[in-house]
Amino acid sequence: MTVSTTIPGTVGGVVAQAAVASSAVLPRIPDVGPAERRLRICVVYSRTPVPMRRADQMTVAHLLAFLDARGHEVDLFYVDTGAEAEPEDRAWLIRRTRRCFGFALNRLSVLAGLTRVVMQLLPFQVGLFTAPAQLKAVREAVKTNGYDILYTYYFRSAEITRDLGFPTGTPKAARAGRPASFLAFQLSQTLNTRRIAKNAPDLTHKLFYEVESRLVERYEARIWRHFTRSVLIGKTDVHEIREACRRQGVLEIDNFVYGAHGTDTSRFAPRPDIPVRPDHLVFSGVMRTPTNVQAAQWFVTNVWPLIRAERPQATFAIVGREPTGEVMELAKVAGVTVTGTVPDPALLIAEAAVCVNPMQAGGGMQNKLIEFMGSAKAIVATSVANEGIGAPSDCLVVADAPRDFARAVLDLLADPARAADLGRRAREHVLERWTWEAHFLTLELNFYEAIDG
Numbered sequence: 209m210t211v212s213t214t215i216p217g218t219v220g221g222v223v224a225q226a227a228v229a230s231s232a233v234l235p236r237i238p239d240v241g242p243a244e245r246r247l248r249i250c251v252v253y254s255r256t257p258v259p260m261r262r263a264d265q266m267t268v269a270h271l272l273a274f275l276d277a278r279g280h281e282v283d284l285f286y287v288d289t290g291a292e293a294e295p296e297d298r299a300w301l302i303r304r305t306r307r308c309f310g311f312a313l314n315r316l317s318v319l320a321g322l323t324r325v326v327m328q329l330l331p332f333q334v335g336l337f338t339a340p341a342q343l344k345a346v347r348e349a350v351k352t353n354g355y356d357i358l359y360t361y362y363f364r365s366a367e368i369t370r371d372l373g374f375p376t377g378t379p380k381a382a383r384a385g386r387p388a389s390f391l392a393f394q395l396s397q398t399l400n401t402r403r404i405a406k407n408a409p410d411l412t413h414k415l416f417y418e419v420e421s422r423l424v425e426r427y428e429a430r431i432w433r434h435f436t437r438s439v440l441i442g443k444t445d446v447h448e449i450r451e452a453c454r455r456q457g458v459l460e461i462d463n464f465v466y467g468a469h470g471t472d473t474s475r476f477a478p479r480p481d482i483p484v485r486p487d488h489l490v491f492s493g494v495m496r497t498p499t500n501v502q503a504a505q506w507f508v509t510n511v512w513p514l515i516r517a518e519r520p521q522a523t524f525a526i527v528g529r530e531p532t533g534e535v536m537e538l539a540k541v542a543g544v545t546v547t548g549t550v551p552d553p554a555l556l557i558a559e560a561a562v563c564v565n566p567m568q569a570g571g572g573m574q575n576k577l578i579e580f581m582g583s584a585k586a587i588v589a590t591s592v593a594n595e596g597i598g599a600p601s602d603c604l605v606v607a608d609a610p611r612d613f614a615r616a617v618l619d620l621l622a623d624p625a626r627a628a629d630l631g632r633r634a635r636e637h638v639l640e641r642w643t644w645e646a647h648f649l650t651l652e653l654n655f656y657e658a659i660d661g
Contacts, residue, residue: 233552234258234300235266235273236474238645243278247356247655250387252346253286254337254365256310258297261529262494263575264394267469268361274648276304283307283353285346285368287339311342330367331397331423337364347372355387357655363393363431370434376463378436388658391432392439392467395596396448398425400499403569403592407502409534429456432463436658439467439651441596465654468596469575470644476582478635479558487522487621489515490560492553493576495531495546499569507566507613508538514614516543519621527556557583562620562627565589566613577604578642581634586627588616597642603634 255262257269275282284301288310301308317339325335350358350372360369373389374382401424405417429452432438438461440446446464453460491507493500504526515522522543526535529549539546550556557563563580567590577597580587587604590613594606605620607613620627 233260233475234297235260235270235644236472237273238277240274240277240645240649243280243652245656246278247280247659248354249275249280249282249357249359249655250346250349250353250355251282251284252342252358252360252365252368253284254289254362256286256288256293256297257284258300259293262497263469264362266575267394270470270472270644271361271648271651272301272304274644278652281306283309283349283355285309285311285342285349287337287342287365288312309342309345311339311345313337313339317341324367325423329423329426331364331427332420333364333397333424334367334427338367343368350387354385356659358387358389359392360390360435361392361394363391363397363428366391366431366434370431373436375433376436388436388655389434390437390439390655390658391435393428393432393445393449394439394441394467394469396428396440396445396452398428398452399445399448400569404498404502407506407569408498409502409505413498425452426456429453429458429461432461433459436463437654438464439654440464441468442466442598444595465651467651467654468642468647469578470642470647471575471578471582471638473582473639473643475552476554476557476579478584478631479555482555482558484561485523485559486561487519488559488561489522489524489617490527490557490563491524491565491576492527492557492563492579495526495528495535495548499567500528501532501534502568503566504535504538506568507564508541508544510610511566511614511617512541512544514611515617518618522621525556525560527553554579554583557585560585561624562617563587564613564617565593567593578638581642582638584631584635586620586630587634588613588620599634599637602630603637604630 253268255265257265257272260266260269272282282305284305318336320340321336321338324330324338325332346368358369358373360366369389374386401417401421405414405421408414408417428449450460491504512524524544526546527550531546531548536546538544557580563585565574565577567574574593577589577593589604589606590608591606605616607616
């Protein structure tokens with residue numbers, strides 16, 4: 209792959225290709241061999257893929273590693289939201305792509321985004337992440353580069369790429385050289401924002417997410433028609449978007465393919481070299497994300513006192529970067545630790561006797577859950593947390609009511625043999641169904657089908 213050049217509106221500059229020793233956690237390059245047919249692919253994304261601080265960044269970074277390993281030519285157009293990236297992170301991006309462009313979110317683009325929200329009734333997240341410079345550059349690139357695939361990750365970037373590909377069902381003779389366009393919804397944002405509003409901690413947040421959920425439903429029910437394929441994690445997300453279409457009185461989504469996330473099974477793996485701490489629980493995630501904040505608060509408020517009443521020596525670590533003030537307050541509760549940013553959460557997950565995933569809101573699938581499973585940990589999770597994965601009962605315990613959740617945790621702490629058996633089965637389940645390679649090979653087949661169909 210060649211080194212990128214910059215274009216007007218981009219940030220940063222050319223990063224020299226060099227053997228840089230990275231201290232950050234970067235995706236390993238999968239051993240998948242070259243593709244039978246190489247494609248020219250344009251990837252459009254609303255964040256910097258590395259460093260991998262969020263589940264969506266993790267997915268895009270691993271996708272880039274996969275596409276590069278398969279020999280596809282990839283141009284990446286991403287929004288640089290100002291997150292700190294080390295030189296080795298940017299160098300890694302350059303090595304994985306043919307060309308790589310970043311676009312800053314400045315005050316002017318934010319103001320333009322807010323104007324679009326008001327004038328076009330776009331969701332806030334769509335309006336704010338539609339960077340004008342990115343839109344112009346992507347549209348020019350699609351005209352001149354002969355892409356086979358245009359892949360947009362998350363619907364917040366859909367305005368950048370809408371109608372640039374051919375709609376589903378378009379005969380080859382009528383495609384006029386346009387690429388097959390994929391919109392990776394992943395989860396139903398209608399479901400996600402509605403749940404966040406329901407569990408909002410105060411009136412201000414509740415009102416904001418109530419408004420956003422209505423704007424999202426209106427948009428999500430319609431935008432899929434402007435793409436060749438829609439990518440969704442599972443049946444729940446398809447059902448929710450179809451319900452949104454019915455409520456909006458528009459055609460129901462029918463161009464979807466399934467495309468879930470995976471996990472790095474070499475990183476999130478059993479660690480016999482790290483001792484398990486007795487009666488120690490772990491929850492991990494980005495601790496400024498509203499759904500994770502709500503989950504941690506619910507667990508500490510409603511479940512933790514029940515566990516400590518029976519096992520007063522129990523400890524609970526909330527592991528994850530950027531904890532909000534509300535999360536930091538939880539560290540004042542006896543036995544609770546808030547770690548903040550750590551070099552590698554996998555090492556702290558390895559210390560857990562039981563991992564918990566007490567999500568109350570959210571949609572799609574939970575990367576943290578398959579990370580726990582890949583680490584061969586006994587897990588107690590809510591039905592919301594397991595919704596997108598659907599792990600069977602021999603892999604984890606599902607509980608929703610506080611007393612049921614606490615009882616499940618206590619039973620596993622009291623029965624290490626059962627906990628070990630659950631963890632072993634969870635690991636086997638991940639190796640069979642939830643590797644990055646398995647899902648991306650399916651996505652690649654969907655690329656070919658869209659082009660040839």
